[in-house]
Amino acid sequence: MYNPQALEKKWRTRWVEESTHRVQEDSGKPKYYALDMFPYPSGSGLHVGHWRGYTISDVWSRYKKLQGYEVLHPMGWDAFGLPAENAAIKLGIHPAVSTASNIANFKRQLEQIGSVYDWSRELNTSSPEFYQWTQFFFVKMFERGLAYRKKMPINWCPSCKTGLANEEVVEGRCERCGTEVTKKEMTQWMLKITAYADRLLYDLDKLDWPDKVKRMQAAWIGRSEGARIRFSIQNYEDESIEVFTTRPDTLYGATYMVLAPEHPLVQHITPANRRSDVDTYVRETLKKSAIARQVVDKTKTGVFTGAYAIHPLTGHLLPIWIADYVLMEYGTGAIMAVPAHDLRDYEFAQTFGLQIVEVISPTGEILTAPGATPNLFTEAGKLVNSGAFDGLDSQQGQKAIVEELVRHGMGEATVTYRMRDWVFARQRYWGEPIPIVYCDVCGAVSVPVEQLPVSLPAVERYEPTGTGESPLAAIAEFVNTRCPKCGGPAKRETDTMPQWAGSSWYFLRYPDPHNSQQPFSKESANKWLPVDMYIGGVEHAVLHLLYARFFTKVIHDLDLIDFDEPFQRLFNQGMLTLQGVKMSKSKGNVVNPDDIIAKHGVDALRMYELFVGPPEDDAEWNTNGLEGVSRFLARMYRFFISHLGDNASSRPELERLRHRFVANLTERLTSFRLNTAVSSFMEYLNALQDVTAGIDEATLTTLAITISPFAPHMGEELWAQLGHETSVFTATWPTYEERWLADEEMEIAIQVNGRIRARLTVAADISEDSAVAAAQAHAELAPWLNGKTLVKSVYVPGRLINLVVKD
RNA sequence: GCCGGGGUGGCGGAAUCGGCAGACGCAGCGGACUUAAAAUCCGCUGAACCGUAAGGUUCGUACGGGUUCAAGUCCCGUCUCCGGCACCA
Secondary structure (H helix, E strand, O other): OOOHHHHHHHHHHHHHHOOOOOOOOOOOOOEEEEEEOOOOOOOOOOOHHHHHHHHHHHHHHHHHHHOOOEEEOOOEEOOOOHHHHHHHHHHOOOHHHHHHHHHHHHHHHHHHOOOOOOHHHOEEOOOHHHHHHHHHHHHHHHHOOOEEEEEEEEEEEOOOOEEEOHHHEEOOEEOOOOOEOEEEEEEEEEEOHHHHHHHHHHHHHHOEOOHHHHHHHHHHHOOEEEEEEEEEEOOEEEEEEEEEEOOHHHHHHOOEEEEOOOOOHHHHHOOHHHHHHHHHHHHHHHHOOHHHHHHHOOOOOOEEEEEEEEOOOOOOEEEEEEOOOOOOOOOOOEEEEOHHHOHHHHHHHHHHOOOOOOOEEOOOOOOOOOOOOOOOOOOOOEEOOOHHHOOOEHHHHHHHHHHHHHHOOOEEEEEEOOOOOEEOOEOOOOOOEOOEEEEOOOEEEEOOHHHOOOOOOOOOOOOOOOOOOOHHHHOHHHHEEEOOOOOOEEEEOOOEOOOHHHHOOHHHOOOOOOOOOOOOOHHHHHHHOOEOEEEEOHHHOOHHHHHHHHHHHHHHHOOOOOOOOOEOEEEEOOOEEEOOEEOOHHHOOOOOHHHHHHHHOHHHHHHHHHHOOOOOOOEEOOHHHHHHHHHHHHHHHHHHHHOOOOOEOOOHHHHHHHHHHHHHHHHHHHOOOHHHHHHHHHHHHHHHHOOOOOOEHHHHHHHHHHHOOOOHHHHHHHHHHOOOOOOHHHOOOOOOOHHHOOOOEEEEEEEEOOEEEEEEEEEOOOOHHHHHHHHHHOHHHHHHHOOOEEEEEEEEOOOEEEEEEEO
């Protein structure tokens, strides 16, 4: 009888005792690095939804192992983060303590999956042995000018009195207390990810990633080609407004200018009589939350500053307005408004009665009657009302106008990105301290790498101070230090790094996890990376995956590794739903794996995680489906045991079934259709159960080996039952021979005018002529063929014959 | 609004090179075994119509067109669901 719990316990114990999952660095086999996105060890534990990705990566790892690869399949903990800190504030438990107990629970659950994780390489981003190297990379970036400080507005929760990361702002509100988030001007550490924008964009081509993720990253980077144009300001000869536009061909249609309300020139150029209106508008804009300004209400608002810009080519005076539809963060924070050819400018001009001039025409004719308002036209066309440039098409016009601007020193072609530099600081306790010291004499100085880590000190209270400073700022012993350069008195930076820091490079550490001299040896990284298969949720499509790519490129430029992309292949598993809703603890609709295992065993749960649907699609959890898979495993076990002693000899019937099964299964695995791979086993077993005489050993061996990536405990058991003393994972994935895939005879369909009218059994190698002749002679077809003329016949070997007839 | 991906039996899903739609599983129905049940095993199972029956015909992959000997698959249009972005100049 199949007793999964006993059997699974036996093999799990054996795997631990024999260190089966240890990577053999000197095996001489080709390497394969299969990686899960490591989890944040939350207090709520894992549910069957989390299991999906881990199961997929484990099945894949074991399959690769059977194919003869030395597989590195490690696991660790993304252990710094807000939930632990918030729990500390609420319950007074030190984050290190709660994190450690959460990790223990996660590890217990993950070990149950039966994964081939090599736990000797376990990582924890919150341990000093790990985060000293996170700090090391920060220092290296600082030395290269890639880490810098900037004063800028950040998300601020007035209730929690703390700065928030972008990911902690949910629909404009604080994740913790629901208060609407405002902006607060603060000096922040930034990483210059924009310096890598083009490489991050173009190197996407090298990656075997889902198109969706590539598109999301490309959109996030948002590369945009255009021109920078300077407009001088009437009565302010030493000032100018610089704008960015993707449509320099529309320059003659610019009828007004708009500055972002926060633009530094606003205060300068506003005359006294306009000051109060302008100040009021600026104040109101700053009060508006990000959602109110950007998403919900797109009604155009703004005020005239009273100042005028001078058109660089016509010399016309253009009124300068401020409006919140122009964002300070993008481009130069100022635009030239071309209302005839831009929807937003059009709406704004209509609202405030500003001039609209047609300069691009689809036909090359001026389409606007004198005195009439031009229609909005945002596509490319031919230039009109554009002086010497009339008649050029948009593309030529852009080039010619930019050249003209360059000649006058009024502008040039340029590229702008949507992506901004990365705010890399948080006023929080539970993160990597930023290894910087401020000295009155030397300024901001990085802590020498040999003095790392800058350890996170114990604190009494985790609450932010209320001034926007980290809790670390209240600890004098931590803050007061000596300048590493001059030895004088100095103060430490008290901000910590964001949660994304450790996960940006952890995959480089697994090959060399205990190195105390360097983050990793170049040799080990070059041996194991890039990661061959990276598996995790699509929610990390942009942030984590972009940051990790950025770090990898920086580390490559530091000459510490030879590759510059971390993850060659990426797979995003779909999530599991229950009653159509994403499974999550907070929604209270989780299925606990422990219960399933107690009833059906780990192997059944693993099989069902695959069988539930295409691995990349979301899928609805269904207990009946799980029971089906569980029944199958029991049936398979019974079948196997009952035929162990058959000693039957090989025969064509069995050979044919086996080779077809292996071909079929391998194809489905290779193309990652894992749900159908499970079906392959069911189909094979159904066919084998129709076999009347005994089963040969090759069939049983094949079953034991092929089932083992999916149901590894059963695989080991069946393999042992066959008399083997070593692990089934020392075996080799079976191959198949083409000659067994084709039948000697086969049934094909016969169509008349595309409709199936009969079936015919023919020899596999029958010629087209004979096949067609046999079809025509088929008695059942007589009613469809009599009195008609055959005009054409189509023969698809092994499939069908189509006879095209007419009266 | 823009970009992308989907809509196939009662359900989850197969069929991705244009070639027999519905593999496999679930649910359902009928049967075997059993004193009975559970478990297990066997058979049937897209719809409508014709036929006592064996069997047959027609329809059928969101909807409407098209290409083709042949369309779930390719093309055009429409509806709808999901995801991403969202005043990015």
